[in-house]
Amino acid sequence: MKCKFCNKEAEVTIRYPRMHLCENHFKEYCENRVKNVIDKHRLIEKDEKLLVAVSGGKDSLVLAYILNKLGYEFEGLHIDLGIEDYSEMCKKSSKKIFSEIGLPLHIVKIKKLLGRGIGEVKTRRPVCSYCGLTKRYIMNKFAYDNGFTAVATGHNLDDESAFVFSNILHWNIDYLSKQGPLLEAEDKFVKKIKPLYELRDKEISLYASFAKIEHVTKKCKYARGATSIKYKKFLDILEKDNPGIKLNFIRGFLRNRKIFKKKDFELRECEICRMPSQGKRCAFCRFWRLKEPLMFQ
Amino acid sequence: MKCKFCNKEAEVTIRYPRMHLCENHFKEYCENRVKNVIDKHRLIEKDEKLLVAVSGGKDSLVLAYILNKLGYEFEGLHIDLGIEDYSEMCKKSSKKIFSEIGLPLHIVKIKKLLGRGIGEVKTRRPVCSYCGLTKRYIMNKFAYDNGFTAVATGHNLDDESAFVFSNILHWNIDYLSKQGPLLEAEDKFVKKIKPLYELRDKEISLYASFAKIEHVTKKCKYARGATSIKYKKFLDILEKDNPGIKLNFIRGFLRNRKIFKKKDFELRECEICRMPSQGKRCAFCRFWRLKEPLMFQ
Ligand SMILES: [Zn+2]
Ligand SMILES: [Zn+2]
Ligand SMILES: [Zn+2]
Numbered sequence: 241m242k243c244k245f246c247n248k249e250a251e252v253t254i255r256y257p258r259m260h261l262c263e264n265h266f267k268e269y270c271e272n273r274v275k276n277v278i279d280k281h282r283l284i285e286k287d288e289k290l291l292v293a294v295s296g297g298k299d300s301l302v303l304a305y306i307l308n309k310l311g312y313e314f315e316g317l318h319i320d321l322g323i324e325d326y327s328e329m330c331k332k333s334s335k336k337i338f339s340e341i342g343l344p345l346h347i348v349k350i351k352k353l354l355g356r357g358i359g360e361v362k363t364r365r366p367v368c369s370y371c372g373l374t375k376r377y378i379m380n381k382f383a384y385d386n387g388f389t390a391v392a393t394g395h396n397l398d399d400e401s402a403f404v405f406s407n408i409l410h411w412n413i414d415y416l417s418k419q420g421p422l423l424e425a426e427d428k429f430v431k432k433i434k435p436l437y438e439l440r441d442k443e444i445s446l447y448a449s450f451a452k453i454e455h456v457t458k459k460c461k462y463a464r465g466a467t468s469i470k471y472k473k474f475l476d477i478l479e480k481d482n483p484g485i486k487l488n489f490i491r492g493f494l495r496n497r498k499i500f501k502k503k504d505f506e507l508r509e510c511e512i513c514r515m516p517s518q519g520k521r522c523a524f525c526r527f528w529r530l531k532e533p534l535m536f537q
Numbered sequence: 538m539k540c541k542f543c544n545k546e547a548e549v550t551i552r553y554p555r556m557h558l559c560e561n562h563f564k565e566y567c568e569n570r571v572k573n574v575i576d577k578h579r580l581i582e583k584d585e586k587l588l589v590a591v592s593g594g595k596d597s598l599v600l601a602y603i604l605n606k607l608g609y610e611f612e613g614l615h616i617d618l619g620i621e622d623y624s625e626m627c628k629k630s631s632k633k634i635f636s637e638i639g640l641p642l643h644i645v646k647i648k649k650l651l652g653r654g655i656g657e658v659k660t661r662r663p664v665c666s667y668c669g670l671t672k673r674y675i676m677n678k679f680a681y682d683n684g685f686t687a688v689a690t691g692h693n694l695d696d697e698s699a700f701v702f703s704n705i706l707h708w709n710i711d712y713l714s715k716q717g718p719l720l721e722a723e724d725k726f727v728k729k730i731k732p733l734y735e736l737r738d739k740e741i742s743l744y745a746s747f748a749k750i751e752h753v754t755k756k757c758k759y760a761r762g763a764t765s766i767k768y769k770k771f772l773d774i775l776e777k778d779n780p781g782i783k784l785n786f787i788r789g790f791l792r793n794r795k796i797f798k799k800k801d802f803e804l805r806e807c808e809i810c811r812m813p814s815q816g817k818r819c820a821f822c823r824f825w826r827l828k829e830p831l832m833f834q
């Protein structure tokens with residue numbers, strides 16, 4: 241089978257939109273998808289000071305690689321979670337790609353900053369839950385403190401469609417109106433963008449392997465409980481029968497998400513860190529029992 | 538394993554809410570579900586003149602049987618679709634149950650009324666599609682012409698959850714705000730009710746077998762293409778992992794369906810039959826090329 245765009249043998253078959261592609265044209269296809277999402281949703285403005293959050297996994301490393309290839313300027317942020325060997329591997333992969341593309345990478349070490357690594361805190365809260373809270377807070381505060389105007393993350397089509405799908409299935413719809421590839425800046429929340437919004441998990445894996453992007457494939461040892469996996473599997477079954485259903489589902493969602501609009505509730509300032517908070521102290525300062533605001537260096 | 542409510546051996550295990558039941562208590566459970574839906578959604582008013590549409594399949598026959606057992610007064614309507622032996626079997630089962638419960642059953646023969654049976658019309662439209670149109674129209678017009686104030690149909694939890702699910706998945710959401718166990722009367726549209734809204738397909742089959750309700754299990758030969766089967770299967774996979782998800786999904790939908798509200802468009806009167814219509818002639822009169830309104834006897 242020949243590539244749709246050249247005379248080379250096709251290496252990849254994409255089911256929706258259906259086409260056979262050689263290695264180079266497959267990479268181009270992925271890069272175009274990212275470019276299209278950025279343009280269509282106006283993710284990156286002209287003078288954006290962009291921070292790209294990289295975990296060491298395939299999604300965020302491919303994100304950094306493609307954004308660089310598309311000519312965007314940015315700096316990286318890697319959060320070292322302090323989970324033994326696993327975090328070491330993640331840091332190594334993140335550093336490698338940034339040294340290859342020649343852009344600066346900031347590394348924030350949770351253990352150094354907060355005294356304990358992820359998984360070392362005595363709490364009844366599931367590890368994944370406070371890990372997420374911690375990462376989101378640090379990404380935002382690091383960006384805000386350092387004058388970045390946008391934070392890009394590696395969320396992909398499978399992540400996002402499973403998230404929206406499971407929230408509708410359980411009618412947890414209060415925050416769906418704000419879900420999407422772009423979350424505008426508000427107060428001290430820096431703008432968040434998801435340029436991989438229309439790339440499938442499998443496509444990103446394949447891209448990483450073609451582009452020889454070393455990344456951590458081992459799952460975090462705390463991740464096994466993630467329920468999102470169930471909905472991803474389910475959507476995979478649907479997708480098998482209806483190629484394109486994930487993409488069309490998530491696009492239909494974006495067209496219709498205004499129906500999920502709920503009143504915003506007011507935010508005040510956390511009395512510790514001065515970042516936006518629902519209560520007197522923000523969830524981050526409460527969880528980590530901070531007495532002083534978190535400071536980077 | 539003993540029945541939850543008596544000393545008999547349990548015959549059935551219900552997964553959500555989890556319980557083991559003997560034959561009699563299982564039947565009681567089903568009847569209570571129907572009663573609860575009728576009460577919770579006020580499906581049947583005090584002086585309701587109720588018409589129960591029966592196809593000859595398990596759902597509608599169980600519906601008639603349970604409504605009678607619960608003490609409701611009603612008459613039946615069976616539409617003879619004119620599909621050879623299949624329709625003969627359907628008519629026989631319908632007649633049998635109505636003679637057993639001692640209530641009147643009206644039979645409307647499509648072939649006699651409209652010249653051709655379902656499946657005998659030359660059209661590019663799928664058979665299931667114009668069959669549905671025809672049945673819906675006849676149920677409503679028969680009820681309206683004869684002074685019935687409500688039409689009950691046998692739609693069950695699997696039908697309804699698959700319908701809502703597939704419509705959200707494809708974002709065909711314009712009419713979702715009107716979906717539910719109760720569709721109020723409007724203009725010449727008689728009220729429609731679905732008392733089996735919270736009973737599962739399997740529960741109804743089991744009820745039919747315990748109550749010895751003879752029904753047609755053969756599928757209509759035109760039904761093979763129905764895409765709803767696909768979504769029913771998917772929901773079954775989900776339900777296996779999350780017992781109760783169908784029920785909770787559909788209940789969550791009912792709590793939230795107002796978000797799907799769209800402006801009603803205006804209806805006029807069909808120039809042939811004087812029933813509500815979007816265009817000059819209603820879809821039914823157009824499809825069957827009627828020059829006179831359909832009259833029963
Ligand atoms: Zn090529
Ligand atoms: Zn705080
Ligand atoms: Zn019992």
Ligand SMILES: [Zn+2]
Nearest residue numbers: 807810819822
């Ligand atoms: Zn008409």
